[in-house]
Amino acid sequence: MGWNQFGRYLDPMEIRFREIDPFNFWIWIRFVNIPGSGEKNYIDGIFDSWYVIGRLGGFNAGNLQAHEEGNDLSWMSYENEESKQVMPSLMHNIGQMEYQGDWARCWVDLGTCDALAIDILINSLKQIDVDIVELAEVFIGGENDDWPAEDHPDSIFTSSE
Numbered sequence: 001m002g003w004n005q006f007g008r009y010l011d012p013m014e015i016r017f018r019e020i021d022p023f024n025f026w027i028w029i030r031f032v033n034i035p036g037s038g039e040k041n042y043i044d045g046i047f048d049s050w051y052v053i054g055r056l057g058g059f060n061a062g063n064l065q066a067h068e069e070g071n072d073l074s075w076m077s078y079e080n081e082e083s084k085q086v087m088p089s090l091m092h093n094i095g096q097m098e099y100q101g102d103w104a105r106c107w108v109d110l111g112t113c114d115a116l117a118i119d120i121l122i123n124s125l126k127q128i129d130v131d132i133v134e135l136a137e138v139f140i141g142g143e144n145d146d147w148p149a150e151d152h153p154d155s156i157f158t159s160s161e
Contacts, residue, residue, distance in 0.1 A: 018142025032134035054091025059117035
């Protein structure tokens, strides 16, 4: 905890994981205050960008050559053949962000994407919490009793199967 650049004392956003089916789950965000259109645009932008990177295979923990190299990346030898041997890791689909009061939710089908994608999303949400809009909680998976989540129309698998 500490102070952000706007002089606001930061209470850390809570991250909670609930039951997750990687091919069919919801991400829930509770805001400290009801978000305005500008704040919603930032959240929408994060999720849209996250999906594009995932759809293009960016969240592939099997090919993290620069990360594994360490601090000195100067003149690193990138192994193209090694990267071709890695199984693709593609996010399948994502729904539109939905808003209701101080809550937002988004349906996700991670496909073959690695869990690295969730860490990157959480890191992005933690930073927007500091810089743009206060987030109280983020729930990965599960359901909220006060906002039922029906089977998403883009889901390949339904909860009743």
